[in-house]
Amino acid sequence: MKHRILGLFALATLLVGIFSCNQKTESSKSTPEELAAGFQLLEANCFTCHSPRGSIESRIAPPMIAIKKHYIDENTTKEEFTKDLVAFVSHPSEDISKMPGARRKFGLMPQMNFSEEQLTQIAAYLFETEIEAPDWFEEHYKQERKRHGKTTTSLTPLEQGKQFAMATKAILGKNLLSAIGTKGTAGAVEFCNTKAIHLTDSMASAQGVKISRVSDQPRNSNNTATGSLIEPINKFKASLSSGQTPSGASIIYNGKLVHVYPIITNTMCLQCHGEKETQIKPETLKKLDVLYPTDQATGYSENELRGIWVVEMD
Numbered sequence: 001m002k003h004r005i006l007g008l009f010a011l012a013t014l015l016v017g018i019f020s021c022n023q024k025t026e027s028s029k030s031t032p033e034e035l036a037a038g039f040q041l042l043e044a045n046c047f048t049c050h051s052p053r054g055s056i057e058s059r060i061a062p063p064m065i066a067i068k069k070h071y072i073d074e075n076t077t078k079e080e081f082t083k084d085l086v087a088f089v090s091h092p093s094e095d096i097s098k099m100p101g102a103r104r105k106f107g108l109m110p111q112m113n114f115s116e117e118q119l120t121q122i123a124a125y126l127f128e129t130e131i132e133a134p135d136w137f138e139e140h141y142k143q144e145r146k147r148h149g150k151t152t153t154s155l156t157p158l159e160q161g162k163q164f165a166m167a168t169k170a171i172l173g174k175n176l177l178s179a180i181g182t183k184g185t186a187g188a189v190e191f192c193n194t195k196a197i198h199l200t201d202s203m204a205s206a207q208g209v210k211i212s213r214v215s216d217q218p219r220n221s222n223n224t225a226t227g228s229l230i231e232p233i234n235k236f237k238a239s240l241s242s243g244q245t246p247s248g249a250s251i252i253y254n255g256k257l258v259h260v261y262p263i264i265t266n267t268m269c270l271q272c273h274g275e276k277e278t279q280i281k282p283e284t285l286k287k288l289d290v291l292y293p294t295d296q297a298t299g300y301s302e303n304e305l306r307g308i309w310v311v312e313m314d
């Protein structure tokens, strides 16, 4: 009798245990609102680089489906996936990377500022939704967009263009820093000369948008700001010199709507764009003189307008 009672008790405990486990997995399923938020965050912040669009050669980061495959197997729980995703994206590092191949091909993902809350929502969406196998993207992306995209938190074109510009900046900046690190400043000039435009173009074709950098004092004359691009440059300069931080503008250029954003110098830039005698080293200057005989992009100091991003979307 005593054994029977103990047995029943054990069974009951076990059942309660199983039941509460079930409850736990049930309650961690996202609501439609949470999924919508995750989708929008992903679209605004991650598809800028992790888009499956564009050719394989023009990719600048692995598509999300590849990431999912490396992060999730049949035993991975949503909580584990969320933890891993938050850990990596908050502080990308080789130690915790699960994709050495992608790292070799694209270089480590640049560090950007996403909150843990945003990343948790993104993780939930990724975990619970079938995403972007190449045909997924074409067929379902539009539907998902209709379903989740049209809410008040959707980005305006000006904000969306800014995401593209900032992602391109992150990619360029990361590659520039690693070129300076491995080849020195003079060596990195060649990187800018051959790779900057290529990277910007790759970024653009991965997004299905056009992105360029132009300046009123260009180093490369192909990057000269012309026509209606001069006006926002002057406005951004005026706002910088009055102590404000300009953010962006939408204008008509060559008959098309484009979005423009300021490119502002920091100390790092001055080793190639600063004063010739004091800030740019002789060997760097020698490289610049050979590659850019008509260089106008020197003499800058910190926190000045170096040029603008020009983003054209469909």
Ligand code: HEC
Pocket (backbone or CB within 6 Å): 042, 045, 046, 047, 048, 049, 050, 060, 061, 062, 067, 085, 088, 089, 092, 096, 097, 098, 099, 100, 102, 103, 106, 107, 108, 109, 110, 114, 122, 167, 168, 170, 171
């Ligand atoms: C500026 C471009 C860029 C943006 C924007 C970006 N990523 Fe990445 N990401 C990369 C690159 C490049 C890699 C491949 C190199 C690597 O693995 O570090 C990568 C790799 C990853 C990996 C795999 C890391 C590993 O090695 O294990 C995860 C996870 C990831 N990204 C998540 C995200 C999420 C989530 C977002 C949006 C919040 C995002 N990324 C936005 C460029 C970007």
Ligand code: HEC
Pocket (backbone or CB within 6 Å): 176, 180, 185, 186, 188, 189, 190, 192, 193, 194, 196, 197, 213, 214, 215, 217, 218, 219, 220, 221, 223, 263, 264, 265, 266, 268, 269, 270, 271, 272, 273, 297, 306, 307, 308
């Ligand atoms: C290692 C040297 C180097 C550093 C450091 C550097 N640049 Fe440049 N920059 C170049 C070269 C070379 C070009 C010309 C690229 C080309 O031929 O398209 C260039 C071009 C540009 C352009 C395009 C317009 C033009 O003048 O042709 C912008 C904008 C720009 N740089 C901004 C910056 C900013 C902002 C920084 C700092 C965050 C920076 N650069 C740091 C070497 C450098």
